[in-house]
Every structure is written in C-alpha cells, then in structure tokens.
Amino acid sequence: MGLPTVGSTRPRLRWPAIVLVAAALGYAWVGGGLRPFTWPAAVLTTLGGLAILIPAGLRRNAPASVRASREALVAWTVWLAAATGWELWALSMHPRSTHPTISSLLNNAVETHPGRSAALLAWLVLGWWLARR
Amino acid sequence: MIGPAVILSGYAALVVVAVVLILHGRGRPGAVPTAYLATVMSHPASRWLVLLLWMWVGWHFFVR
Numbered sequence: 001m002g003l004p005t006v007g008s009t010r011p012r013l014r015w016p017a018i019v020l021v022a023a024a025l026g027y028a029w030v031g032g033g034l035r036p037f038t039w040p041a042a043v044l045t046t047l048g049g050l051a052i053l054i055p056a057g058l059r060r061n062a063p064a065s066v067r068a069s070r071e072a073l074v075a076w077t078v079w080l081a082a083a084t085g086w087e088l089w090a091l092s093m094h095p096r097s098t099h100p101t102i103s104s105l106l107n108n109a110v111e112t113h114p115g116r117s118a119a120l121l122a123w124l125v126l127g128w129w130l131a132r133r
Numbered sequence: 134m135i136g137p138a139v140i141l142s143g144y145a146a147l148v149v150v151a152v153v154l155i156l157h158g159r160g161r162p163g164a165v166p167t168a169y170l171a172t173v174m175s176h177p178a179s180r181w182l183v184l185l186l187w188m189w190v191g192w193h194f195f196v197r
Contacts, residue, residue: 031195034195036195036196036197037196037197041195041196042196044195045191045192045195045196048191049188049191049192052184052187053184053188056184061174061175061176061177061180062175063175064168064171064172064174064175065171066162066163066165066167066168066171067163067168067171067172067175068163068164068168068169068171068172069161069163069164069168071164072158072163072164072165072168072169073169073172075154076154076166076169079147079150079151079154082147082150083147086140086143086144086147090140090143093135093140097137098136098137099135099137099140100137100140100141102144103193103194105144106194107194110194110195116195119194119195120191120195123187123190123191123194123195126187127184127187127188127191130170130174130183130184130187131184133170133171133174133180
C-alpha cells in the first residue's frame with residue numbers, strides 16, 4: 001500500500017518539455033505584439049534564432065534515415081528552383097499590389113497580434129524541427 | 134500587361150505540382166519531401182544553408 005510500483009508504465013510528467021513549450025508560447029505571444037523595424041523585435045527574433053541555431057550547431061550531423069531517390073531529388077530541386085524563380089520574378093515587378101510576392105500575401109496574415117504570434121510560433125517550431133534533422 | 138491573376142495562378146500551379154509530387158510519392162519512402170529534406174540536411178554545408186535560410190525568413194517577417 002502506497003509503495004511505488006517497480007516497472008510501472010505510467011508516463012512521467014516531462015517537466016523540461018512542459019517548460020520549453022510554455023516558454024515558446026510565451027515567446028510567441030510577446031513577440032507577436034512587437035512591431036517590425038524596432039529594436040525589441042530585432043532582439044527577440046535574434047534570441048529565438050540563436051536558441052535554435054546554437055543547439056543545432058552543437059549537434060552532430062546524422063546520416064539521413066531515408067535518402068531521397070534520384071528521381072525525387074531532381075523533381076523537388078526543379079520545383080524549388082521554379083518556386084524561387086517565380087517569387088524573384090514577382091519581386092522584380094511593380095507595384096506590389098498588382099504583383100504580389102509570397103511575403104506580401106503572408107504579410108496580411110501577420111498584421112494582427114494573434115496572427116503574428118501564430119506565425120512566430122510556427123517559425124520557431126519549424127526551426128526546432130529542422131535543427132533535429 | 135501582367136496582372137495579379139497571372140502571378141497568383143503561378144503560385145497556385147506550384148501548389149498543385151507539389152501536391153501531385155506528394156501523391157505520386159506515396160508508398161515510396163525515398164520520394165516524399167521529408168526524405169528530400171533528410172538528404173539535404175545530411176550534408177553539413179546544405180544543412181547550414183537551410184538553417185540560415187530559416188533564420189532569414191524569421192528576420193524578413195518579424196524584424197524588417
């Protein structure tokens with residue numbers, strides 16, 4: 001009675017993970033309230049970037065668990081080149097209102113505090129995911 | 134004169150092609166985008182290129 005069960009499969013609370021998620025949510029909410037072209041926005045974005053890049057730099061490169069086939073490498077590289085080319089072509093045209101870029105289209109979504117916070121969180125999660133590759 | 138419809142159609146076409154590529158690669162582990170990314174990220178130089186690109190995206194949207 002009241003003794004700990006040896007070999008219990010009950011999941012333990014992972015406090016470091018909970019703290020990290022809370023920190024990321026807080027970071028996104030605070031960062032989402034900052035205006036572009038300001039020092040606080042520059043500092044906070046840099047800190048978020050470094051929080052991802054430094055652990056990524058310390059991590060050793062792991063071999064790809066599943067390597068892309070030659071056909072997939074060609075197809076996705078061509079797709080990326082086409083997307084980059086299209087974006088740069090739109091960027092070279094003016095005015096922006098009639099020649100939208102991906103950035104100008106997404107800017108509407110990140111104009112509000114919640115939208116900006118969600119985008120900041122998505123950016124952070126993407127960086128964390130990439131750093132673990 | 135090229136209007137917004139042409140440019141937006143180009144983005145839509147890119148999305149359609151990406152969806153077709155993803156569907157075409159279903160069931161083949163080497164054909165999915167994550168395998169492409171894993172291959173790119175397995176090389177130190179391209180891994181850093183992708184990570185720096187990610188950093189630039191953050192700077193582009195949230196700072197500038």
